[in-house]
Amino acid sequence: MITREGWIRFGVVAALVAAFEAACRFGFIPRTVVIAPTEMVVSLWRLIESGEYNDDILSTLRNVLASSLLAVGLGFMTGVLIHALPRLRAAIEPLLASYYAIPTFMFYPVFIVVFGVGDRAIIAIAVLLSIVAMITSTLTGLDRIPRVLRKTARIYRMNLPARALLIDLPAAAPYLFTGIKLSFAYAFIGVIASEFILSGAGIGYSIAYTYNNFNNRNMYGLMLLVILVATIANTALDMIDRRLQTRLRR
Amino acid sequence: MAFAPAGNASSPPPGEGVVHARLTGVSRFFDLPSGAKLHALGPIDLDIKRGEFFGVVGPSGCGKSTLLDVLAGLISPTDGEVWFEDKRVTDVPDGVGVVFQEDAAFPWLTVRDNVAFGLRRAGFDAAETKRRVDYAVGFMGLNDFAGTYPAQLSGGMRQRVCIARTLVLQPRLILLDEPFGALDQQTRLLMGDELLRLWRETNATVLLITHALDEAAMLSDRVGVMSARPGTFIDFVETKWPRERDSRIVSDPRFGGITARLWEKLRVESLKIMGTQAGHK
Numbered sequence: 001m002i003t004r005e006g007w008i009r010f011g012v013v014a015a016l017v018a019a020f021e022a023a024c025r026f027g028f029i030p031r032t033v034v035i036a037p038t039e040m041v042v043s044l045w046r047l048i049e050s051g052e053y054n055d056d057i058l059s060t061l062r063n064v065l066a067s068s069l070l071a072v073g074l075g076f077m078t079g080v081l082i083h084a085l086p087r088l089r090a091a092i093e094p095l096l097a098s099y100y101a102i103p104t105f106m107f108y109p110v111f112i113v114v115f116g117v118g119d120r121a122i123i124a125i126a127v128l129l130s131i132v133a134m135i136t137s138t139l140t141g142l143d144r145i146p147r148v149l150r151k152t153a154r155i156y157r158m159n160l161p162a163r164a165l166l167i168d169l170p171a172a173a174p175y176l177f178t179g180i181k182l183s184f185a186y187a188f189i190g191v192i193a194s195e196f197i198l199s200g201a202g203i204g205y206s207i208a209y210t211y212n213n214f215n216n217r218n219m220y221g222l223m224l225l226v227i228l229v230a231t232i233a234n235t236a237l238d239m240i241d242r243r244l245q246t247r248l249r250r
Numbered sequence: 251m252a253f254a255p256a257g258n259a260s261s262p263p264p265g266e267g268v269v270h271a272r273l274t275g276v277s278r279f280f281d282l283p284s285g286a287k288l289h290a291l292g293p294i295d296l297d298i299k300r301g302e303f304f305g306v307v308g309p310s311g312c313g314k315s316t317l318l319d320v321l322a323g324l325i326s327p328t329d330g331e332v333w334f335e336d337k338r339v340t341d342v343p344d345g346v347g348v349v350f351q352e353d354a355a356f357p358w359l360t361v362r363d364n365v366a367f368g369l370r371r372a373g374f375d376a377a378e379t380k381r382r383v384d385y386a387v388g389f390m391g392l393n394d395f396a397g398t399y400p401a402q403l404s405g406g407m408r409q410r411v412c413i414a415r416t417l418v419l420q421p422r423l424i425l426l427d428e429p430f431g432a433l434d435q436q437t438r439l440l441m442g443d444e445l446l447r448l449w450r451e452t453n454a455t456v457l458l459i460t461h462a463l464d465e466a467a468m469l470s471d472r473v474g475v476m477s478a479r480p481g482t483f484i485d486f487v488e489t490k491w492p493r494e495r496d497s498r499i500v501s502d503p504r505f506g507g508i509t510a511r512l513w514e515k516l517r518v519e520s521l522k523i524m525g526t527q528a529g530h531k
Contacts, residue, residue: 148352154324155348156371157341170358247357247399 035220043221044228053206053222060191060203061229063119067126067187072180075131079138089139096139099132105190108198117198126190130183137179141172174244181237188230270300270455271321271423276330277480278316289480291316293330296474296483298423303449303456305466307512308476309520314459315351317481318427321457322348334423347421351428355400355408355415362387362396364411368419386414389448405432410441417448424449426458430465438462439497442469446496463516467508468500475515478522485515 002010017037023029024036035043047053082089108125115121145168153163169176195204203222210219277292291313298304308314319325320332323342332339334346356364365386369379387396390410400408409429416424426445430438442465449456460466466473467489475485489508491499499505 146352146354148350148354149356151324151348151350152354154342155322155346156368157344158371162371167356170356173358247401 032216035216039217040220040224043217044224047218047221048225053203056202056206057225059119059201060195063122063126063191063202064184064188067123067130067191068180068184070123071127071130071183071187072134074127075134075179075183076138076176078131079135079142082135083139083142093139096132096136104128105193108194112198117200119199121198122191122194122202125194126187129190130186133182133186134179137175137182138172141175141179142168144175145171174241174247177237177241177244181234181241184233184237185230188233192226268300269297270302270335271298271457272296272331272333273321273327274331274333276320276327276332278313278320278325279328291320291479291481292327294482298455298457300455301453303446303458303469303471305470305473306457306459306476307461307463307466307473307516308481309478309516309523310461311523312476312479312519313481314476315427317476318348318425318457318459322346322425324348345422347416347419347424349409349412349416349424349426349429351431353400353405353408353412353432355403355411357400360397360399361392361403361411364400365392365414365418367415372419382418386418389417390414390444406430406434406437406441409433413445417452420452421454423455423457424452426456428459428461431461438465439468439500443496445469450493463509463512464500464505467505467512468495468497473508473512475512476519478519484519485511487511 020029021037024031024034024039082092105125107128108121111121111124115124149167149171150163153167158166191202192204195202196208199205203226207219207222207226210216210222273294273296275292276294276296278290280288280290282288294317306314306317316325320327321334321339323332323339323346326340334343337343356367359367362383366379366383369382374382387393390413392407392410392414395403395407400411403411409432413426413429430441433441445456445458446469448454458466458469467487470489471491473487473489474483475487476482477484487508489504
């Protein structure tokens with residue numbers, strides 16, 4: 001069910017798009033700068049229909065998926081490890097907290113040297129960008145497991161693996177899922193941005209390529225595609241996230 | 251149908267009068283971050299008889315919850331020994347159920363799955379699990395909420411879920427740490443009645459920690475009064491209530507006498523605590 005706020009939000013976005021459309025159609029914005037939103041939709045439809053960019057789209061999605069999975073898996077394991085070592089944690093927690101103040105992206109030359117131009121360098125940057133979100137979410141999740149649930153596990157005479165699987169993991173799940181959501185978002189940004197500079201394929205690369213060749217129509221079609229994919233993925237993850245959060249409320 | 255397969259609700263359980271749980275010379279110290287040691291509890295010598303409803307009252311911070319943790323095998327005593335059913339307690343023993351003061355319902359499971367949790371872990375078959383869960387959910391008045399998640403329930407309801415979850419396993423010793431602390435007075439009295447009904451049906455031994463003197467006086471066969479920290483027992487009050495009883499005994503002429511005696515002892519201890527707190531200011 002859509003809430004009243006949901007309708008208002010939809011109305012605001014629709015009005016902005018309509019105003020933008022009008023500005024383009026009546027020539028307030030020159031076509032050489034931006035094409036009208038409806039033209040973007042037509043362009044996106046054509047380039048999907050033609051299959052011209054299929055390989056690039058698949059390459060990007062594959063890299064986003066690989067980066068997210070790596071970031072979530074490695075981030076979770078690192079989080080569990082750091083949580084188990086309180087002294088190490090106290091030492092490196094300030095570093096984790098200020099991690100996103102550093103523009104990780106500037107290290108791209110290092111990755112090109114190490115991995116060469118291609119998927120591996122892209123995935124490395126995307127993982128680097130997204131892993132810390134998963135580490136901090138894992139730490140938060142493990143911190144927030146109520147002590148009484150651990151005591152309850154002992155009353156049920158559960159051993160460590162059973163407790164980890166049946167108590168700790170579900171108790172921390174809502175926080176872990178927030179980490180998954182953030183990791184995906186960062187991985188998506190990391191992959192698209194990396195493709196601009198260190199790739200010969202992918203949606204990011206194609207946007208740069210069409211830009212350099214004055215192919216406005218395709219460029220905006222591809223941009224619309226990125227927005228749609230990000231929005232749909234985020235909405236889906238958000239729905240699961242919200243469901244988990246309401247259960248957590250105590 | 252009942253929690254326990256055998257037993258007549260109104261007659262005392264078999265083996266009554268035999269020591270069920272025993273603490274001898276139990277003390278517990280905690281290490282403080284400053285390096286000093288905090289003497290939280292003891293020395294305590296205590297025998298709880300099989301089928302007894304034993305209440306514990308004491309000023310706040312006197313080590314009541316520590317006593318429960320030691321008895322449940324959750325923490326080991328610094329000195330002394332804990333025995334349950336003729337076995338030395340070194341870890342959580344089989345047959346002990348605990349209802350904690352804090353909300354311990356699993357938020358990711360429905361009420362039904364919460365209640366069934368221990369049964370499934372213990373390997374009960376689906377039919378027996380269903381039978382016991384149905385009974386406990388009904389007994390605790392949770393029928394209308396069986397499919398809901400704890401987040402949708404009030405604090406009192408969640409505590410009922412925890413009680414039901416403990417009871418389905420038919421523990422022989424039930425430890426309750428201020429289980430009704432979050433409830434209003436009327437609900438407390440009614441929950442007390444349900445607890446008594448349950449105690450009669452299961453023939454379990456019960457240790458109830460509470461800060462409400464009337465609750466201790468109404469529910470218990472015997473009430474132990476604890477001193478200010480380090481907590482020791484300074485008095486035991488036998489209530490001599492019939493086994494078949496409920497909250498209506500609060501109007502019994504003897505009820506006032508029992509609570510008065512409890513308060514007389516407790517007042518001195520509570521004043522000590524207030525005195526030390528005032529001294530810190």
